[in-house]
Amino acid sequence: MKFHALAGACVLGLAAGGAMAETTITVATVNNGDMIRMQGLMDDFYAAHPDIKVNWVTMEENVLRQKVTTDVATKAGQYDVMTIGTYEVPIWGKQGWLVPLDDLPDSYDVNDLLPAIRSGLTLDDHLYALPFYGESSFTMYRKDLMEKAGLTMPEDPTWGDIEKAAAAMTDKEAGIYGICLRGKAGWGENMAFLSAMDNSMGGRWFDMDWNPQFNTPEWKDTLTTYLTLMNEYGPPGASSNGFNENLALFQQGKCGMWMDATVAASFVTNPKDSKVADQVGFAMAPHKDGVAKNGNWLWAWTLAIPAGTQKEEAAKTFIEWATSKEYTALVASKEGWANVPPGTRTSLYENPDYTSAAPFADLTLKSINAADPKNPSVQEVPYTGVQFVAIPEFQAIGTAVGQQFSAALAGQISADQALQNAQALTEREMKKAGYIK
Known part of the structure; x- marks a missing residue:
């Protein structure tokens, strides 16, 4: 867990009306490059949210799937945010295992999410996870x-x-x-x-x-x-x-x-x-x-909140930041447009800065749109x-x-x-x- 100086100063100092309470959330995630990169960019999050700390638990793909499935099914409550995929989201949402994300702020622009990706994370008109990146x-x-x-x-x-x-x-x-x-x-x-x-x-x-x-x-x-x-x-x-x-x-x-x-x-x-x-x-x-x-x-690695977490508000604040247009812009400023998390938002594929930096952008979007989960076979x-x-x-x-x-x-x-x-x-x-x- 990374201790950020600014977060520490805010916790130790007095906010108006008394000491600011600090909430630590535990995030289970996969050891893929985009997720590792996010862990190096957390100073931006801590600067905006000095009252929230993030404890990362990073695992290999097969291990992650096993651990989060066991945790959510037994309501063990080890994790406040889980990295899960398009397979789990509708199944777990139906079981009542995930917090529905129906009250996202207008600034999040949920209608900007690519239709193919958003529909895979939606059940009965409720969105149950936010896509960190999408792929075909x-x-x-x-x-x-x-x-x-x-x-x-x-x-x-x-x-x-x-x-x-x-x-x-x-x-x-x-x-x-x-x-x-x-x-x-x-x-x-x-x-x-x-x-x-x-x-x-x-x-x-x-x-x-x-x-x-x-x-x-x-x-x-x-x-x-x-x-x-x-x-x-x-x-x-x-x-x-x-x-x-x-x-x-x-x-x-x-x-x-x-x-x-x-x-x-x-x-x-x-x-x-x-x-x-x-x-x-x-x-x-x-x-x-x-x-x-x-x-x-067709797949998306997404961030979801298990039902029963005691830290729902802090978890929501984190996953909104991690999947926002602002996070995309942050990665672009540090790593270049070609390296931003792809495959989740229409606006990214309409952005000339991205399409000119990423020679694979058009074919990625074409592949995502060509995959048909309702008719996968001939x-x-x-x-x-x-x-x-x-x-x-x-x-x-x-x-x-x-x-x-x-x-x-x-x-x-x-x-x-x-x-x-x-x-x-x-x-x-x-x-x-x-x-x-």
């Missing part, structure tokens, strides 16, 4: 390696285009791998990527009667294509790689291509951190030839969600399936065995939960 996913690639290979990346590539480029860019002796993709098991790690990829292959998680679909040609196509790409052209040890590990590999110049969150764009193009900053190109997430769905997802589905299924059981099922696919990537089981196991365990859990007989 797309293809990031090395322009210099594509040029060297004599290839041009289409703006809307097929998986065939991707395989051809991966083969041409791979130079294992030089430590360059044609493609880097998530391999770490988790419903929000490898399964975020593979679920979106399966949509682009024409597949789906469940049919209209909630029967799991891992025994279909589409899922077989998805997993075998993924394993071929990774085994032939991917880095070693990929079954341990999630978002942060692949980001580091790409910044070090070891990946020819990386399909992942659009939020990564500012980190791979930042010359302070990325050796290949001036060589990065962008394209849509791939699709299968003949299938009218790209493999891009086939009919009984669920909403692009890279997840918006039912409470998905967190456990998605992670268990992710473990099977990660084991296949590590060479411990075959693709067929992984799909068979995924089908069996998903059927078992859906029967137990009463979706199927």
Whole structure:
């Protein structure tokens, strides 16, 4: 916890009418770059709110999900603000686990939130979380390696285009791998990527009667294509790689291509951190030839307040600041416009300072708007969600399936065995939960 001199002086000094009471709120968050950056900019918040202190608890993605889920479900009250995603918000809101945010001040400009992002955080006309950043996913690639290979990346590539480029860019002796993709098991790690990829292959998680679909040609196509790409052209040890590990590999110049969150764009193009900053190109997430769905997802990391916190007002003050236009302007003044949290506000994409500084801005917005949580597949589905299924059981099922696919990537089981196991365990859990007989 950072103790700020100004906050300390105000606490120790006398305010009009007596000593100012200090409130400490505990914020659980993810160890992503944008969240780490915010922790370094807290002086601005403390200057405006000397009576509020923030105690940060920063965790790796899978750990964060586990901890906050346990905390909110048991009403343990460890955290006053939780970093959660588009999956949890409507489910937890429906359970009465989150404080509705219906009384935001006019200055917050809630109508400026991108419709696709806002709708994912809204249930029965109540907003239950504020988006810190929003994202879809797309293809990031090395322009210099594509040029060297004599290839041009289409703006809307097929998986065939991707395989051809991966083969041409791979130079294992030089430590360059044609493609880097998530391999770490988790419903929000490898399964975020593979679920979106399966949509682009024409597949789906469940049919209209909630029967799991891992025994279909589409899922077989998805997993075998993924394993071929990774085994032939991917880095070693990929079954341990999630978002942060692949980001580091790409910044070090070891990946020819990386399909992942659009939020990564500012980190791979930042010359302070990325050796290949001036060589990065962008394209849509791939699709299968003949299938009218790209493999891009829709997500927002959001800040929400668990019901039952004793510090609701201080928590609201903090999350309004952290997701405001003013915070965006603060990051721009310190780090440059290209590095502001993306994907949440219409005004950002209408701001020429941002669009001229961020070569990825247009494609990010296009990817966000192209993702359709109500119709994620070309086939009919009984669920909403692009890279997840918006039912409470998905967190456990998605992670268990992710473990099977990660084991296949590590060479411990075959693709067929992984799909068979995924089908069996998903059927078992859906029967137990009463979706199927």
